[in-house]
Amino acid sequence: MKALNPEEKAVIESGATEAPFSGRYWNHKADGTYVCRRCGAALYRSGDKFDSGCGWPSFDDAVPGAVRRRPDADGRRTEILCAACGGHLGHVFEGEGFTPKNTRHCVNSLSLDFWPREESEESKCTEEAIFAGGCFWGVEDAFQSVPGVCDAQSGYTGGSTPNPTYEDVCTGRTGHAEAVRVTYDPAKVSYEELAKLFFEIHDPTQIDRQGPDVGTQYRSAIFYKNDTQKAVAEKLIARLRQQGYAVATQLVAASVFYPAEDYHQDFTARTGRGGCHFRIPRFTD
Known part of the structure; x- marks a missing residue:
């Protein structure tokens, strides 16, 4: 834990709020990662930061599992804390319409440190891929242990409903x-x-299901980000079909990806459940 000055202690340990437009990060625009001032845990990526005009750093998403929510003592707001050390960060608000994610993490600059991109462990993680293969808990778990993968995040995509919840997606509509x-x-x-x-x-080869999970939300799909990804997927599907697999995987251009609720992130690692995706070799090289 880092030593804190009196102003930082007041915010991080006692839940105080710094004055608006006074913090060093409210109008900060560099690329990198915002981390907890007290314990150094990664909290927010610069790509999720936006200008809300409120005078405090604003983010519409957090590093999965890094931020914990609880009812504020005032009985009205939702407080956010560093999940690693419990330090006070600020408050989270939803439904304001600032970004498509419709969420604003309003964070005190005094609760944060900043790692420029060249110092960040994720600085070379420049590419994204989106896969759907049944329950996202198991898919996420399978990718997280791959060398070179920096993050695997569960979420929802491919539909027409904006900002869906898990309950919404479970309806299949x-x-x-x-x-x-x-x-x-x-x-x-x-x-x-x-x-x-x-x-x-x-x-x-399964259509609109994966094992016991049935519904269009469990379909097999690759949401390609560019023509190169599409060509790779098409090549692999052709190889599998040559081997006799009746591949039903959909190839769809990527659209908005909505991160799932915090309790779905890192689910298998946190609970020991959901590790139901086991690798079966289907390629010889």
Whole structure:
């Protein structure tokens, strides 16, 4: 834990609020990662920061599992804390319409430190891939241990309902699939390697289901980000079909990805449940 000055202690340990437009990060625009001032845990990425005009740093998303919510003592607001050390960060607000995620983490600059991109562990994680293969808990877990993968985040995509909840998606009427967004370093792992893993950790021949999970939200799909990803997926599907697999995996251009609720993130690692995607080799190279 880092030593805190009196102003930082007042905010982080006692829940005080710094004056608006006074903090060093409220109008900060550099690329990198915002971390907890007290324990150094990664909390927010610069790509999720936006200008809300409120005078405090604003983010519409947090690093999965890094921020904990609880009812504020005032009985009206929702407080946010560092999940690693319990330090006070600020408050979270929803429904304001600032960004498509419709969420604003209003954070005190005094609660934060900043790692510039060149110092960040994620600085080389420049590529994304999105896969849907049944329950996202198992898909996320399978990708998280791959060398070169920096993050695997559960969420919803492919449908028409904005800002869906888990309950919404479970109805099967949103059009969304349970999916996982994989952020990776292309110098350490290729998209083709990730796509091969995807085809080997679920049954790509099943339609609108995966094992006991039934519904369009559990469909097999690759949401490609560019023509290169699409071509790789098409090549692998062709190879599987040559081997006799009746591949039902959909290839769809990527659209808005909505991160799932915090309790879905890192679910298998946190609970020991949901590790139901086991790899079955289907490629010889």
